[in-house]
Each structure stands twice: as structure tokens, then as C-alpha cells.
Amino acid sequence: MFAGLAANVMFGLLRTSVLIAAVAAAPVAGYDVPAVVAYVWLGQGLMAFVQLWGDTRLTERIRTGDVVVDLHRPWHLQTALFAEDLGRAGFSAFLRFAPPLVIGSLIYPFRWPEAAVWPLFLLSSALALVVSFGLRFLLNATTFWLLDSRGVITLYVVAVSVLCGLAVPLDFFPEWFQDLLWATPFPALIQAPIDVYLDRRPQWTVLGYQAFWAVAVYAAGHVVLGRAVRKVAVQGG
């Protein structure tokens, strides 16, 4: 746990240095030094909170055949997994989100928002979690068809940090690429909560965008699960 936090902080320090070197002379795309510092450390905290790097719990259950038991329990599998994920995220809000934020704000000049922004930021983070869960659920569900989802999950993990705005603010990209990315659910994971925090674009627009993808991705998971259940063949067990 603390080793993970150490890695998180180290990468935060490295990323902050590079971005400060870029914006020190003049603000870039509206980011000055305090804004870019807040951007990096919010990202370092959020990536653990939304579990950006994917998870394979459902994949394992499908592979071992345990999913058959899950499907016969008196619950909706997707909702049950979401409840579990909520608990995990709540825990990591204290141990993985807050500490990097505190450390970053102690070391560097840090942009704090107005008090009124905090509830919106919390709402945005919650929506980011729903979208993240929805995407991870869909990725895992591919196991029903592919039997081995490792390739798909690897490609997702590799692509997501650039696509969601963790590696570099999406506003630094060429305009056409930004437009392309905002048409996907990825910016909802990291860039959207940070934009709400930094008040970079109309907050209700960003929240609306996130809410749309939260519903869309969750619903897609619901449909996919329904189809998978009809075709599921018990393996092993």
C-alpha cells in the first residue's frame, strides 16, 4: 500500500518537473504553474480512485467458471460488482487520492478552487468512477467470447493514460485530436474531473458529458451481460 503510494508520488514529482519546465516561461493552453501542479497531483490521486489500470476480477471468475455461481445468486452481477468497486474506491479516496494531493500541495505552488467547486468536483469524480467501472466491466465481459481478455486489457491499459488526459493535459493536443477524444468516454475518467476542479470549461457541460457516458457505458454493460448469460457454456467449475 505505502510502496504503491511511493511510486505514485515519485511519478508525480517527475511529471510535475517536466510540465513546470514547459509552462514556466509562459502559460500553455491556459495552464500556469499552480494549475499544472494541481493537474498532475489530481491525476496521480484520481488514477487509483477510478482504478485506471483495469481489473481482472470478473475475467478470473469467467475463466475459472465461478461466474456460473455468481449468475445464480439473487443479485444482478453488474450491480454487485459495482457495489464492491464503490467500497474499494471509498477506501482509496483516503489512502490513495488524498495523500498525493497533500504532498503535491506542500511542495509546489498549488491551485485551490473556490469552496463552491468542491461539491461539483466530488460529483465529477463519482461520475468518473462509474464510467471507469463501466469500461472495465465491458473489457472483462469480452472474456465470455474471447476466453482470454488479456490482450484486450493490455491494449486498453497502454492506451488509456494518453487518451484520458493523465499523461499530458488534453488541451495540449492538436484541436482535431481533442475533438476526437472528447467524442469517446476516455476524457471522462481523468481530464473531466480536473477540468471541473480548475474551472476550465462550463462545469455543467463537463458533468453532462460524464453523465451521458456513465449511463451509456453502464447500459452497454447490462446488454452485454444479458447476451453473455444466454450463450454462457460452463467451463471447468
Add this chain to the structure above:
Amino acid sequence: MGDRVYPKLVGARLRGQMTYRVSFALECLGQGFAQASELVVILALFGQVDSLGGFSRSEVILMYAIASTAFGIADLVAGQLNELPDYIRTGKFDVLLLRPLGTLPQIVVSDVRLRRVGRVAIGVVVMVHALGHNDIAWSPWTALLAVVAPLAGAVIFSAVWVVACAVCFWLVEAQELANTVTYGSNAFTSNPITVYQGWLRRFMAFVVPGAFVAYYPALALLDRPDPLGGPAFLGWVSPLVALAAAGVAGLVWRFAVRHYRGTGS
């Protein structure tokens, strides 16, 4: 006798991995993309600014390319060390001690993951591009440096990997701690060290000798003085630093193994 065992083991691993070709190709691609994400960051930054830490785009790309190639090779060779905590926790490490072979080479050949070639490939491709797009005064010496720098860098990275992972002998769950210097060095060395400040630069550039992987060799290739005031010969000493780092790593590993006590399980 060990000399003939290792090629056989490595050969068997490689053949095994080539069996599932689509999966192999996908994973190769994934590793390549992972390494390229640092490049995407550099390109995005230079879409907005003209210099980073006092260096132009093609100069930073050259540093990224040397670092990437070096890290790719090191990852191929030493990446398996990430499994060390597992070896210790499950008692598999005790088995290694019983065999009449070195413990370190045994772990290294235990799982050579060829898919990591993706990282090396990205590094080499970008390197060829960067060498062509920078103003380099070509001579036998600079040509030799262009080839040796990534190799010396790979040795430095591997040494760092060994030392960092040796910590796992004392703290079994220290893998992520080790990642802060192994994968952290990868991120650190892809940029000019002038963008970092204070203890972070001193630690990552000179304690972990990350500055000698790409920064100083790139300065020598570009025939630029060090903005930080270092003497010019620093660009040429990477192989010596690599030898020293490998020596230190060997000593640390021996010390760690000698003080190793099984987990008792």
C-alpha cells in the same frame, strides 16, 4: 557447465512464446505503444513550446530514443526480477539456491519475455530518425558512441533493476518501491535532466546514474556544452559508469543472497 544450460533454457522460452502468434503480436504491439506514450507526451509538449529545459524538439527526441532503446533491452534482460517477491514468498527462491548455478542468471533466464522487443523496436526506429534529424558531426567516435550509448544505458538500467529488487530480500512487498527507480528511471531519462530540480535531479541523475544513460551521451553526440556546467568528457564515460554500476549491483546481490533467510513456509 552452466554456460551450455542457459542458451538451451532461453531457447526453450523463446520457442514457447512464439507458439501463439496473434497473442504474441498483440503483446509486442502493446509494449511498443507503452514505450511510445512517453514520446506522445514529448510531441504534445513541443506542439505548445519551442524548448524544454533548454533543448529543442529533435534533441529531446534523441535523448528519448537512447533511453528507450536502453530501457527496452534492460527490460528484456532484467524485467523478470519483478517476480522476485513471488520467488521469496512462495519459497521458490530456496530451490534456486540448491542448484549449482548462479541465482541471478537463473531468475533472468526464467522468463525472457520476447514481447518486450516492442519497446526496443520503438527505441531503435526513433533513434534512426533522431540521428538523421539532428546536427551531428559524424566521425568514427560519434558513430561508435551512437551504438555504445544505448548498450551502456541498458547495463546501467539492469544494474539499477538488480539493486532495487534486492531490497525485496528485506521488504518482501517492496516491488512497487523498486518500480519507483526502475520505471521511474525510464521516465526520468527520456527528458533532459535540466527540467528536474534539487534533490530529485541529484538522486535520479547521479545516485541512480540516470544522467549517463541518455543525457550526457546525447550532449556529446550533439557537441553541446552541459548547461549544468559538467565537463565535456562526461558524455564519453557511460561505459565506465555502466561497468561500475554492474559491479555495485553484483556486490549488492551477493550481499543480499548471503543474508537471505527463507520465509519458513
